[in-house]
Amino acid sequence: MGIILNMSDAIILFSHGSVLCGAGQNLAELAARMQARGDAAMVEVGYLNYSEPRFGETVRSCVARGATEIIVVPYFLVAGKFVKEDLPQCIANAERAYPNVKMRVAEAVRFHPALADALLACAERAQAPAAWRDTKAQAAAFCRASKRCPLYGSNDCPATRASEMVV
């Protein structure tokens, strides 16, 4: 059939990365869920910018754990510059470092009818104004006290809020 993934394969979700603390939490959970249900022996996230682990580090860790075939899925809605220019550069670097590892790049998220169902399910979970900023609390829960985080220095940042209390 050719549609069953070889269990030695790894799937790497390639994402941009964010300065906001906790922004990667959802994607980490998505990868863990895919790995737990057996989509591939390893399902990991690799970032282009800002967030850890960077793509090259993710490849290194998958190869160290025995991956010989890696499928990279761009976790982007649209295949723009990051997917068309930056990702091929990352792939070329990885192929130079691991010439015996076969790497393939899948399509970005783009169009899929399941996205319509996902959107409708998101609407089902709609909430009143009091809950609209709950994701900010999620960012605070994963605070790394990063000065680049847009919450740093605001009342929403646990690190800077705490230091104000000390002063």
Next chain:
Amino acid sequence: MKDAMLVMVHGSPRPIANTDMFAVVDVVRERGVYPIVEVGFMECNEPSIPQAIDRCVEQGAQRVIAVPYFLHTGMHVTDDLPNLLDQAQAQYPEVQFLMGDYLGHDPLLADVILERAKQVEA
């Protein structure tokens, strides 16, 4: 109660980047769950989110369910979109505004990703 679904999209300087999203929204319309389905852009493209909300209200929406067409939680989902909805609520006090979950948070994304992986494997 007449519901409208408002799909809140980032927008792109290259309008062709919105083609796939419009195709997804067409499928949402075909599903027939919401009598009104509008798209509003945060940046670059029209209609803007406030303009799209106007359209919902003009069509008689009593409740607007606004869903972020975003894969990630960032400052847009956390702050910018709620601010726009707060303004809309102040402008239209008789309309109820709800904000949906963001697209990337839905478990169905795992199936889409897996299918992308299988397509390149085949």
